[in-house]
Amino acid sequence: MTTAHGVHGGHGGHGGAGGGAVADLLGWAPLGAVLAGALGGYVWAALRARRTARGWSAWRTASFAAGVALLAAAALPAAAQAAHADPRGHVLQHLAVGMYAPTALVMAAPVTLALRTLPPAGRRRLARLLSGRVPHVLGHPVAALALDTGGLYLVHLTPLYAAAQAHPGVHALVHAHYLAAGCLFAWAVAGPDPAPRRPGTGVRLGALFAAAAAHAVLAKLLYAHPHLWPPGATANGADAAVLMYYGGDGAELLLAVALFAAWYRRRGRAPGRYAAPAPAGP
């Protein structure tokens, strides 16, 4: 609601910028309203959780706000136009929507927050939903890897990219998939939320390694073969590929740190494991 108003007010000052810009901003407004609603809901729940004895970390709230802000920025009409005209813009959108925003949202532990603040009936429903078969299968790091990295390869190595350029509906679906698969992957690999029967650190680390490697290989492949970019988008293809290669590193580092930090905390809580006599050195 506020966002939609802000958009109108902000645009009024420019005057005569063209009807297309107004229509673009109006097109952005529903998504902006959804994002503002999500942020509002999270902050409301976080404020409630802060009043309890266990509290709620301000870092988690900041992480959620950062994720929402990234999504809002990536969806702005100016960003969408840049992404349409230039593969570098497309890569920035892919990094923001598919990697950085999901990491920020997942690190905000929204499921934990919901479990803490929902009324008992809702809490039971959510817990039942999470322990079901579908979250277990989809939430496995290998399944999440297939959906996330598989989707990325599909977009770049098939005519799907060109189709998304041509049809706004396909474009929206591709980005919805980037976001959903990115969240699923971050959640499966390093999510702070409780996940029943989540595989051990080794499996999750393996999935992160495979995803990081596949991302780097795809970036170099796109560099080596610029014709893989859709026609008309090959001009800055090499720069876009370099951006993709190094841009992915930051998100992968964040996930690796989250994964190992959780391992470090768990080990600190389990003193029995290092009380065993050390084996003789080699």
Place this chain on the structure above:
Amino acid sequence: MAPPAAAPRFGRSLGAAALIGAALMAGVDEIVFHQVLGWHHFYDRATPAVGLLSDGLLHAAELIALVAGFFLAADLYRRGELHGPAVRAGALLGLGGFQLFDGVVDHKLLRLHQIRYGVDPLPYDLAWNGAALVLLAAGGALLWRARRAGSGRPR
């Protein structure tokens, strides 16, 4: 809550430091030779497909090795199990090991890229791999000394 002083773990300290050393050398390669000097190329037209695959695997391994090494070392430190001489030896072995691997496998066998273009690569290759051997020799010497000093004490 501090754990009782445990016996330093030689092998684990060596391994954690070697991971950090190798990842740091990879980072230096990426930052200094690719970005600052601009000598290395992102991709070389002579690179075979298997080179692209191995580059991706190596890039991912560097990233994870850096984080893993720091957390493994932090865990050992927290328990008083970090072995100082083993850490120094491991770091040098990691630095030199990556340098040699990069110089032989990446530059020569997989032909990902050369050290510098437009010049005769031979002196560069010699300096590159020579530096790697110096680092490895220094690490090996520290390792030998640490092992010898360690074997005299009850562990």
